[in-house]
Amino acid sequence: MFPTRRMRRVRSRTIQPLLCETTISKNDLVAPLFVDETASAPVPISSMPGQFRYPVSGIAAVVQKFRDRGIRAVLLFGIPAHKDEGATAAYDPQGVVQQAVRNIKAACPDMLVITDVCACEYTSHGHCGIVGDSRCSGPDLLNDESLLLMNKIATSHAEAGADIVAPSCMLDGMVGSIRAALDTAGYEEVLILSYSTKFSSALYGPFREAAESGFSFGDRTTYQMNPANGREAFLESQLDADEGADILMVKPAGPYLDVLADVATLGLPVAAYQVSGEYSMIKAAAERGWIKEKETVLETLTCIKRAGADLIITYFAYDVCGWLS
Template sequence: MTFPITRNRRLRRSTALRSMVRENRLHIEDLIYPIFVTHGHNVREEIPSMPSVYHLSMDQLKVEIEEVMALGIKSVLVFGVPNYKDAVGSSAYDDDEIVQQAIKAIKIWAPELVVVADTCLCQFTDHGHCGVVHLDQETQIATIDNDQSLQLLVKTAISQAKAGADIIAPSNMMDGFVAAIRQGLDEAGYEDIAIMSYSVKYASAFYGPFRDAAHSAPQFGDRKTYQMDPANALEALREADSDVAEGADFLMVKPALAYLDIVRTLKDQFDLPIVAYNVSAEYSMVKAASSNGWVDEKAIVLETLLSMKRAGASIIITYHAKDVAKWLKED
């Protein structure tokens, strides 16, 4: 029996036809590039677990921003390694600390670049947790003081907005953090500053290399009491719904690759832009496999990021951004 060639096959028969009917596309404008800034001079220190990602001092940051702009990347996400840490993360809301310095400088060097500020305390506390911790000396059980943490996160967000951040991206997962930060920004005169909420942030094994990069590993316990259980999907809807009600402008899913079902669920349920964070271990695994010749890095990365777009992400935070920008220009 002879069967006719199907419509789908006819539309796949040439590169030009496939391109004409492509349903999803990856654009440079979709990407946010994370950057790690630190103190010192002429510091460009590669992070061992994240090849081609660096700790950058301010002078090297300028070089990095010039490259980002030349590649056509429209946004960066700023993380900082501070000069000092304490129990309450006071360097996070210090107007003269490294994140604030970096934001101010970037807005001078590249005013049109969208600067996203990660708003958390873990990089700035000596215990590595995302909020204020009370440790029971007898039982050694640590608990997070949610409300006191919110006060400090609001101070941090205002300090970052004052420095020139276009978007505040709170990643702490404290209860009520979007409402608290929205109110704080508005009262401080920053009504136009958007909030990109880490709405659905799982207690994931995919964060390991980042903790090397940000020097933010918890010194005791873990973050499971305030980050989400990877087994839960309905909880993601509740978290996102709460953030929408509190005034979030973007909803983020972190990590991305193991949670594409959650990206799609949020895309179907909410009319806000969905952000997928292609996190550190997702990046490092590809780099490691590529360095061993096991995979085609370009093909793997582009297919992976396209899967995030197909799932419903409008924006992708990725350490691959510079490479992807080069590849898209070549194509």
């Protein structure tokens, strides 16, 4: 017996585009950008070929170039000139991110500006908030003291003109605390994109070079997620949804599509972050001729969207917009 149900009939090259279930568009993409307070010209990031740390004075022109390419949203990370234990530069009205937001909004007012709300780039020890002695594990991140710091950072970003603040510190209660602080300060319209399920991943290595955010002791496993725990990962996002998050996020993206699909069932918009390690692995393999870069990038992004992502934060955003054109 030959088959009557022939799946190959729907895979002819002429009909495939009509039956494609998942497609990537420019509106799916968010471009992460690094702004360096000490830079006077773009600084190449050696572990992330094609990526740069941009000076504050030049960031508006860079964002305009991205806007002309079709990108509608950027996510900003700041590298300050000064670091200390209290991360005071993170909430300075004249801080690197605050200046960058104002410059971008003046030059490109229709660009959606998202700011990373964390302290790892601003603390002298590289951890994501205020560190003190924990009864369980010695020096560690203090949750509630760090929440007060995040409130200051988020409010300062909103004052500068950010459309969305994105807390990435994985503190308990961070969404509720920041929401209350923003509302009290009169920024009820500013959205919170929560890094609601952020894993303690080995794939962040190139980012730590880019943002100068490596930690000087210990690790981040006491506040970021264990990659082995799926049910706990879902609960983390559920808690942030209950606290009022407008958008949830799973980070990294590619290795955690099962978690992404689960989080999407909560009913809120979901972002997925294709992180620096994912970017660098594709770049390195493509440079060696082991894979085709364009095809691999589009495949990975399509799979991320198929799993449930409404937004994809990716360092390939600029290239992808060119390919889609």
